[in-house]
Amino acid sequence: MGANGKLKVGMYWASSCGGCDISLLEIGPRLLDLIKVADVVFWPCAADFKYQDVAHYPDGYMHLCFYNGGIRNSEQEEVARLLRKKSQTLIAYGACAAEGGIPALANLKSRAEIYDVVYHTNPSLDNRDGVEPQPNVETPAGTLEIPTFYPGVLRLKDIVPVDYEIPGCPPQADRVWEAIQAVVTGAVPPRNAAVKVGCSGKTVCDDCALEKKLTKIKQFKRHHEFRPEPGWCLLEQGVLCMGPATRSGCGALCLKAGMRCEGCYGPPANAEDQGTSMVGALGALLDAQSEDRAQEMVAQIADPTGTFYRFSMSSSFMKAAQ
Amino acid sequence: MVDVATAREQPQATPTTWEPRIIGFLCYWCSYTGADSAGTARMKYPPNVDIIKVMCSGRIDPELITTAFANGADGVIVLGCHIGDCHYISGNHKTMVRMPLMRRILQDLGIEPERFRHEWVSAAEGEKFSKLVAEITEQVREIGPLNWPQLVYERGVGHGMDLKAWGE
Numbered sequence: 424m425g426a427n428g429k430l431k432v433g434m435y436w437a438s439s440c441g442g443c444d445i446s447l448l449e450i451g452p453r454l455l456d457l458i459k460v461a462d463v464v465f466w467p468c469a470a471d472f473k474y475q476d477v478a479h480y481p482d483g484y485m486h487l488c489f490y491n492g493g494i495r496n497s498e499q500e501e502v503a504r505l506l507r508k509k510s511q512t513l514i515a516y517g518a519c520a521a522e523g524g525i526p527a528l529a530n531l532k533s534r535a536e537i538y539d540v541v542y543h544t545n546p547s548l549d550n551r552d553g554v555e556p557q558p559n560v561e562t563p564a565g566t567l568e569i570p571t572f573y574p575g576v577l578r579l580k581d582i583v584p585v586d587y588e589i590p591g592c593p594p595q596a597d598r599v600w601e602a603i604q605a606v607v608t609g610a611v612p613p614r615n616a617a618v619k620v621g622c623s624g625k626t627v628c629d630d631c632a633l634e635k636k637l638t639k640i641k642q643f644k645r646h647h648e649f650r651p652e653p654g655w656c657l658l659e660q661g662v663l664c665m666g667p668a669t670r671s672g673c674g675a676l677c678l679k680a681g682m683r684c685e686g687c688y689g690p691p692a693n694a695e696d697q698g699t700s701m702v703g704a705l706g707a708l709l710d711a712q713s714e715d716r717a718q719e720m721v722a723q724i725a726d727p728t729g730t731f732y733r734f735s736m737s738s739s740f741m742k743a744a745q
Numbered sequence: 746m747v748d749v750a751t752a753r754e755q756p757q758a759t760p761t762t763w764e765p766r767i768i769g770f771l772c773y774w775c776s777y778t779g780a781d782s783a784g785t786a787r788m789k790y791p792p793n794v795d796i797i798k799v800m801c802s803g804r805i806d807p808e809l810i811t812t813a814f815a816n817g818a819d820g821v822i823v824l825g826c827h828i829g830d831c832h833y834i835s836g837n838h839k840t841m842v843r844m845p846l847m848r849r850i851l852q853d854l855g856i857e858p859e860r861f862r863h864e865w866v867s868a869a870e871g872e873k874f875s876k877l878v879a880e881i882t883e884q885v886r887e888i889g890p891l892n893w894p895q896l897v898y899e900r901g902v903g904h905g906m907d908l909k910a911w912g913e
Contacts, residue, residue: 490760567835626787677793696774699807706839707897713827714841715794740808740815741854742903744896 430486430607432457433477434516435506437499438526438576439492443517444468445488446593450600458525461487465506474502479511487606488591493523493737494577498570502547507583512606515579515617518592522697523737525592527576528729530736530743534574543560545560578737582675586614589621590732592687595673622672624692627684631666631675634661637708638643643723653661658708663730668694668701687734696740698731748893765821765885768813769794769878772802774832776824776866783844783871790875793824793880802826803836811860814851814893820860820885822877827865836867859884860891 436444444466460549463474463609463672464485487501488510494500507513508647542548542555560567579585587600602621604610635656644661651660657678658664665686666678672688711717724730732739758908777798783790798803802825814823823844825837844863849859862881866874896904 531752562759574900581904640752681845694808696808698809698850699847701841702807702850705846706843709842711838717841718845721842721849724846724849727846728850731850737902740811741893742897742900743854744893744902745901 427462427490427691429540429612430491431464431484432461432487432509433463433485433506434468434489435502436466436468437490437502437520438491438495439519439524440591443489443491443519446517446591446596447599449593449596450597451685453600460607474505477505477509478536481543482508485510487514487603489514490579491520493519494573494579494582495526496570496572500573500582503579503582505584512586512614512619513583514602514606515585516589517594518590518687518734519576520579521588521590521617521619521738522735523576523578524734527736527743529735530575531728533570546679548717561643566583575743576737581737582616585617587620588617590619590670590688591622591673592685594621595676597674598672619670620690622670624690625671626691627666627669627671627673627675627688628680630673631656631678631684633657633678640720641710643720643745645725651681653681663724665697665731665733666732667704668697684736685693685733686731689735689738697735697738697742698728700732701716702727752769763890765793765819765882765890766817767794767881767885768818769796769822769824770799770805770809771796771866772825772837773798773800775826775830775868776802776834778868779824779866779870779874781871782868783828786871788871788875790878801831801836803833803839805832805840805843807843810847810899812849814856814860814891815897817892817894819891820862820881822864822881823863824864824866824874824877827867827904828869850903856889856891857888859888885889 428536434444434447437503458625462560463470465477488506490503490506490513492499494503515521519526523596539557542550543553556569558569558571589599591598598621605620634654638659640661642661643663646662651657651662658666661684664683666684668691669684669686670691677684686697690700694700709717709720711720736743771780780796801832802823810821823840825840828837828841831837848858848861848883852858864877
């Protein structure tokens with residue numbers, strides 16, 4: 424505890440969209456309960472703290488630190504190492520920090536290909552001089568240094584030991600609150616092991632209220648192509664719902680709103696690789712009587728790799744190393 | 746999954762010493778018996794396929810295929826009973842859907858299509874098995890070693906990376 428008997432809490436955003444910071448605010452009035460027992464000592468999104476402030480804290484000063492976003496550049500790696508040193512409990516918050524998230528889909532492309540699109544060939548660009556960011560630039564005032572862009576997106580636990588992970592894009596508010604309570608009261612003991620909290624061991628299908636008629640998929644369809652029958656499992660209707668290969672915890676929110684599950688909570692407890700887990704699930708679900716028909720149906724899937732690994736490329740076994 | 750530290754310590758495979766290492770998942774009822782019959786008939790085929798016997802090709806979790814590649818296999822073959830011959834009636838119907846999908850995913854991840862093969866081999870097709878093994882071994886030998894753990898290290902996307910190496 425600090426001098427005033429309060430917990431010290433921090434939050435940092437790395438390679439992420441900012442949605443995780445907003446999702447922490449989504450716990451609503453309970454934030455006031457949190458503030459009663461905790462002081463915010465670092466939160467670049469919400470308050471003006473500098474890295475220097477953190478560097479001057481004694482080691483282990485922060486009781487609880489949420490790190491959201493993956494590691495895309497050298498700044499994020501440096502801050503990850505700094506926060507690990509200054510925090511007693513480091514939590515990978517959200518899909519990007521835990522599994523790589525959407526940014527990790529860029530691992531399917533090389534750094535050169537990414538730069539080419541972002542700085543040269545994108546139609547909305549006006550970069551006639553072909554300028555690319557350089558880590559070091561000489562100016563009359565001295566050398567300017569910006570963070571180095573790494574060739575891939577890494578999870579937080581690839582860089583530093585992580586105590587807990589809260590999956591989700593973004594993590595659902597009630598689960599976050601449960602996780603905070605569990606961590607603060609010490610209900611989830613094993614540390615340093617990236618234990619997943621704020622989620623359950625089941626899959627989204629287990630939580631989904633839509634009716635499973637146990638029919639097989641006749642044809643793959645996308646949301647803009649047809650109007651799904653309400654109340655009936657979307658996967659059985661041919662929409663590529665990631666429910667069978669996704670950890671639950673969200674309460675099947677997207678499905679309640681008529682959208683397919685995109686898989687943001689990452690692989691379920693009994694699997695480590697979400698994409699192959701989905702391939703395994705689909706094997707039993709297609710109404711294909713012949714090999715030719717099976718190949719035809721598989722060809723209807725627009726982008727299997729991007730769909731099945733949408734949030735978990737950094738956690739996949741093969742890690743898109745090429 | 747990929748142990749980067751070991752990958753780094755292992756000496757780089759050189760063309761003179763390198764032999765393709767192919768993992769074969771064979772179903773017990775047809776393909777494994779087919780491989781057995783190739784042996785009993787004393788057919789000659791390259792020793793490059795490490796056979797893993799599974800009870801049914803429908804039991805081969807696609808995760809096993811990515812695990813094999815991620816841990817350094819140069820190729821993977823998946824063999825099962827012909828459609829209609831499955832001992833468990835519909836086990837290989839699942840394989841028939843999963844493997845074309847895996848082929849697409851592996852291609853997206855950067856695995857050459859020649860490294861992954863999915864065929865039906867019955868208990869009587871020892872000759873087909875020996876030809877298949879000879880064929881894929883030659884194909885993989887032509888493309889050369891894959892060494893995925895090394896690629897993960899070079900690309901800098903693995904666990905426990907020393908990223909200072911990329912701070913150019």
